[in-house]
Amino acid sequence: MVEHTKRINKITVYILLIGFSILFAFPFLWMVGTSLTPGELVLDRNRPFIPMQPAWSNYNEALTVLPFATFLKNTLIISIMCVIGQTVSASLVAFAFARLKFPGRDALFVMVLATMMLPGQVTMIPTFIMFTIPGWIDSLKPLIVPAFFGGGAFFIFLLRQFFLTIPTELEDAARIDGCGSFGIYRHVILPLSKPALTAVALFSFMGHWNDFLGPLIYTQSEENKTLALGLSAFKGLHGTEYHLMMAASVAVLLPVIILFFFSQKYFVEGVVTSGVKG
């Protein structure tokens, strides 16, 4: 009887998973379909979802119109540096808020959150002017350096929430063994927070990989531009070349999808469980 219910449950889960998958894959499949449609058919309302004769040449064309190698290099530099900077510095700051006691902590934490509450539209121009002072405009520095200073309120808050849920017994035991605060951060908190740290690293990577506004504001010369900026160039080149824009979009998206797929193994259950016995 129990086996029977289990099987029914499993089938329900699969039906739901597959149903939602069809729904959620739709925009991406539409992008792929459009990217394979010959240019003259793109605006035709009645064109097939996936064309009969896929125009693979769209990809060739899309990836040769612009200096994609340079754009790819810049995007990789920014994304990887920001992942390192944000994950390391946000976890340090979050550790202090979650695990250490100091006067003014609550007020300071509200201040961290408050940095998310002022709409960016009014700080954009002052920020730009500020980065002209060290002469950082038209370089990758304004896009990379700030990541190493705290990693942003979103990630600090996220990691703080996860660090707070880790049982205190482990920390107490480590302190008795003579572990200092940094040791606890390094050997107790970090190893037990892999799913949260993975989420932070993924969000950071994707955020910077797709970031459009930042590079648009701070880079000017071709040699400093990024993939996201390259995509928008298809709008300007010859009217809007949707099929080429979609081909380039899919090409830019693929590495992120693959990365996401392979990051799953860090999302394993029982990370905390393994630490606490009985």
Add this chain to the structure above:
Amino acid sequence: MSTNPAPDLVIADAVVNAPGPRRRQRTQTLEAMLFLSPWIIGFILFTAGPIIASLVLSFMKWDVISPAKWVGLANYKQLFNDPLLLKALANTVYYAALSIPLHIIVALGLALLLNQKVKAMPIFRTIFYLPSLTSGVATFLLWGNIFEPQAGLLNRFLRNFMENPPGWLMDPAWSKVALVIMGTWAVGSTMLIFLAGLQGIPGQLYEAASIDGARPWSQFRNVTLPMLSPTIFFNVIIATIGCLQVFAQAFVLTRGGPSNSTMFYVYYLFNRAFVYFDMGYASAMAWLLFAIVLVLTVIQMRMAKRWVHYG
């Protein structure tokens, strides 16, 4: 700790309230400052300047080109005599009130589904995350197609069930709802955070609960929800801050229309700043929103004492 600590911090205090009072406390404060130093230095170097600049600008008139002029409280007084601002605020509150609960419930439901132990899960998780990856300008175009009143996908489907489906983005009564649906589509990040939270719930708790004969629903109520409450708290706060600053959809898809029905607060602020070049007024608007969001967040943090459980 003589004054009231923010409620959800209390438990963390208990964690570190170890013996050896004075001296230990001083060491820990010093250590904390070291851990916090990246944020503090970054705040002073990169964040504080522009924030102060926008505060100063809110007391000035500045068209970005000619020099700024001090006008005192004039911008703030104008805020309370601006019917469009009131409308934009009402639109934003309407959007947030629909969007936040929907966003949280959908994301949590999907995360629970993705937390099941079945084969090929990495593939399903990747597909479920796809809408968040493809949520850029490219798919706004697709949404335009889906919501198109006559030939759009959604209404072609709905006509099977009703005579006159809504006009969605063309209809002031439905435009905000359409944008809520569109926003809910991309719940991937919230879903992923819930999933990370679910992974952290020790399996023994469920084993213990099922030995005690707890049915799935009561396991969800008594194990999953309390254990997940820190994550729920995070997602609610972030969704509140994000929804009240809703901007991109209105900017790309509706331009605030039809008849200002999607004129959201930050979109109006953006127009004031970069269409009418009234940076002073836009800054005053930003600080009003800041005050509203800050008050809401502090209230939520106080309420969290009653329902968020740590460790």
